[in-house]
Amino acid sequence: MAAQLEVAVVGAGYWGPNLARNFRASEDWKLAAICDLDLERAQRVADGVGGAPVTRDLGEILDDPAIDAVAIATPARTHHPIVLAALESGKHVIVEKPLADTRARGIEMVDRARRNGLVLMADHTYCYTPAVLKIKELVQEGALGEILFVDSVRINLGLIQPDVDVFWDLAPHDLSIMDFVLPEGLDAASVSAHGSDPLHTGRACIGYLAMPLTGGGIAHVHVNWLSPTKIRQMVIGGTKRTLVWDDLNPQQRLSVYDRGVDLALHSKGTADSHAANVSYRLGDTWAPALPEREALAGVAGEFAAAIRERRSPRTSGESGLRVLAVLEAAQASLRNHGSPQPVESGVVAEAVTA
Amino acid sequence: MAAQLEVAVVGAGYWGPNLARNFRASEDWKLAAICDLDLERAQRVADGVGGAPVTRDLGEILDDPAIDAVAIATPARTHHPIVLAALESGKHVIVEKPLADTRARGIEMVDRARRNGLVLMADHTYCYTPAVLKIKELVQEGALGEILFVDSVRINLGLIQPDVDVFWDLAPHDLSIMDFVLPEGLDAASVSAHGSDPLHTGRACIGYLAMPLTGGGIAHVHVNWLSPTKIRQMVIGGTKRTLVWDDLNPQQRLSVYDRGVDLALHSKGTADSHAANVSYRLGDTWAPALPEREALAGVAGEFAAAIRERRSPRTSGESGLRVLAVLEAAQASLRNHGSPQPVESGVVAEAVTA
Amino acid sequence: MAAQLEVAVVGAGYWGPNLARNFRASEDWKLAAICDLDLERAQRVADGVGGAPVTRDLGEILDDPAIDAVAIATPARTHHPIVLAALESGKHVIVEKPLADTRARGIEMVDRARRNGLVLMADHTYCYTPAVLKIKELVQEGALGEILFVDSVRINLGLIQPDVDVFWDLAPHDLSIMDFVLPEGLDAASVSAHGSDPLHTGRACIGYLAMPLTGGGIAHVHVNWLSPTKIRQMVIGGTKRTLVWDDLNPQQRLSVYDRGVDLALHSKGTADSHAANVSYRLGDTWAPALPEREALAGVAGEFAAAIRERRSPRTSGESGLRVLAVLEAAQASLRNHGSPQPVESGVVAEAVTA
């Protein structure tokens, strides 16, 4: 086995303990330190994983030549300065979603990592769950055919966040998963966002995103902090089969339906004759077995592999940028009462020339 | 008991037999005739309800002074001429959804009924189900508090219609129910529609409607002909409680959740301090018992009562117009790539002056 | 096509109308008459199927040489005299479950049919549902391997019957299905029955049947009239796969789980070493598509085919006897506080010698 890489976890709040626990459990990694401005909080996390050095001084970590990488689990608005500092110190970086609080700052981060020859990975944890890995595999091998639509619902009685709306809080999950599993990635030319703040909290608590896909289909996301029931479901409809991922049904998370509409197109087919040639398939349903595996273990492994193989990780900084591009377009759409807004792309070229 | 009213059913296709059966079973009504251009089809419907006169000549029915009312279950594009002819012959009219194929034609129908002093009722059947009647009762008595959002999903592997898209086919259900149960009716100032026709059938097979409510909340509808699973679910979120109607769960169709977010507002509250004062209720869930009752029996009864009491029915022509207003705005939004479009209102005044 | 057979339906209560409707719709059959002591009730059934002759005189039907068969849907205690009379008149007979109210009477019926060369069919309707037909097919082709256990639950808030307990009311469904799908039929050497009548209605309202199968496994039935929730579920566990039939889940009635316990047996294996060699399969789940088809149409077709081909129907009088044998043993077990009681077999030989 290769020598272990050393990693420091920065941020000991909600997500940091999970990162610490998984790096500790990984054969690829040595958990070198936990850093938080609140030293007691850092110590509690360290205790919970059987001990690790703690510090409140980020500089100490960045100056430590033994440390190869940092995992950043601080609030989104702090990602930009911390990530840039880490990259300048020669550390590989993995960073919580969303990558940054603006796309421009995200571009700067991606650009810096590229120029410094370092790995910048987005911690899109869901992409490493057995369910999403299986979805990607099914899409790639063509089991669904061409993708017609993606409909994602992520609703719950959720904590109203002090600094971000429901789009920035929840939709990065849906968007990063779509970016991961779709053959072309998250390939939306424009986005329309409809939000509502009926409790007057100062930010949208209910949100809908509609995104025409360049291939002709549509992607849609429904996020909601005010739902009394919890739903986490994504439907991916294809020309051959349709997949339903019900993340809260441990007994059957994935179902692949061999049901759908078939169109027999004639060469002279007009729109009207199309309708006449519609038929239905009502075939079997199939629920692939999924291993029980913690997604963050896969995240830790992929981060190590990308560093060792000097390659881009499966959920790269660029994928984080594609998510930010949609979120920013959604913000613009919200300001424009739901009018569709273009989603920026061509991300790094811009940055380089900036 | 009052003397029975006489009704003729016009149109013996998909819905006509249900109307015929329910008028036949009703003590309020005598089923006087069944009319269809296809006389054999009319005869089959008549046989199925124990016999009734049949005809292919609408004029015969309209000229029969014994007939008080006609129930029209023909394709939407034929509603306008048939309804106007019936109203001119002094018949009360109940008509399938949608009321008409354009709002202008609907206005003409409503206006004519008003001027002739006749009942024009929209057959919004769902509004007479035990579930929807209970929802209306709960909303009216304030059990939910103020309405914050309505989210409706109606998806299924559905027949692709030769003449209408998924919005016109399915959304009238959701819209008519919202119009029925909301305190202000379907009170959306604008609508954004996002549709997709990924199979190139010539019409949208997947659709989303987003409608900001004038009270500050939002209503949203998701309709889909390409879903392998069948979902018919409406969530109505209120300041006090939230209701979930799952129409495909006969064991618990309605659930009222005493869960939600509470805001303790201070007089000097700013948006930021609001967030600080959020708290959560995680109370009991309650599922009211619902009688088993066929909705169309209630439709037949309400139609008779409105005629006898010379009043507007609970699902009036005007409610049908409010549905048409949203559908037309949605069409305009579709043509404008999802840009929000104003929903027309003030409906009959226009018509009268026209 | 062969000439139509003529059938009379005897009994116009709960089940008779369904029989009448299906014989009427069948190309194999001409519905020749409906017979009930309550002539008005017979007439209502006749009207509901578009007309048929009615009579209150069974003799009229039995004397009519044009009538080939009678379908008997009268109370269980009247089956014996009516069936014998019909068989003596040379009519083929299909009879509601249970075949008779005692096994001895059932034997006499089966014996008479055999001696007269007539078809005696048990109307075990469930056996002709798409789900049960598929289960039988899967069991027969070995998809489940050897059968290890069958567990059936049929509970509901049910009508407390005036004359029979919950075992005689509901368990014939479970038992006839087991008899139909199991490779050896319902092959239980003994039965233990546990019943309870906690409301003091005079008969068991809750019941459990445990039946060791001769192959080494076990079959169990739970029937209950006092359950507020409705469950109709049967699990059939095999050495290769396990099948779950959830009859109230129209979206996934059948699920075949490739999950189970594997035993690697060594030639010197002792009980203890067996346990050491246990391993688990956690494979995919598969839900076969099922056609939508009314079971009674299949019943009518099978009855006609058995008559024409001069063969025993798939749910023969003998299968009805096997159900009665279990029910009688269960009764004896109830009287003996749940002690296991032998299930009689070798049924017709007895009868013949009697």
Added chain:
Amino acid sequence: MAAQLEVAVVGAGYWGPNLARNFRASEDWKLAAICDLDLERAQRVADGVGGAPVTRDLGEILDDPAIDAVAIATPARTHHPIVLAALESGKHVIVEKPLADTRARGIEMVDRARRNGLVLMADHTYCYTPAVLKIKELVQEGALGEILFVDSVRINLGLIQPDVDVFWDLAPHDLSIMDFVLPEGLDAASVSAHGSDPLHTGRACIGYLAMPLTGGGIAHVHVNWLSPTKIRQMVIGGTKRTLVWDDLNPQQRLSVYDRGVDLALHSKGTADSHAANVSYRLGDTWAPALPEREALAGVAGEFAAAIRERRSPRTSGESGLRVLAVLEAAQASLRNHGSPQPVESGVVAEAVTA
């Protein structure tokens, strides 16, 4: 706050870590030591809770006067000697289910604790879950009326145990819960057990227990290691309401149905007239909110409180004996092919005179 009590956890296998974690987190307790013959295993558990002394010598713990209590999570066959030694050393004891591997040994333990004035508590963890505590409260306040039946299903693809059958492995959960929530405790005069070992593992893998309750109702338990689906459901039917506990539905674990059968009894009522006077209630369903709380925290608290208040704990050694009495009667029934066997009671008197 009272001074902390000191506890040692004996057994660092499957359950010991959970005990250690909860004692560590409790304000009532100081975790004084972890004892296991496998010292490395003990150390891993100690590390996982932030450190604690470890030993492989039970005597060291029993001789330590600072230690007030021991929590025993070793295999069932070792409970008897360890518990007796601990009680002789003056330690209070909590012990994993089942209390002992025979009822006679359990009686000796209970008797010894009583004579030495020490607390002997059965770790019936389920009884401290929010769901079971709420069930007990509802039964006690009469919300269900008189109990008519209890039906418990606990099935799963389970680990085939090397030393115990499915009854001893799983049924203690169901039995201890029934003992806890029923007004009279687990008050079964006899038990019939039906087991099956279709894979020839040397022990029953499928089991059913039927127990007539002295009040006239029935209790039934279904346990199964071979089920591909996981069900943990208990139904408690009462004269007023019926409760369904679905432990695997976090969104609605408890449902209280105001549905049932009402009997209007006349003074001259015979069995037949009873049936005539049956009517049905189809009332609302109510799902009480339950706090999210770890059951073992409640166990730790109750153990401390019982010691401090010198009282019997809510799940006492005697409750453990009542569970053993049923398990032993079930074993006898299994040996007798399912014949009902008497359940021993009057437990401690026996022991004292022995």
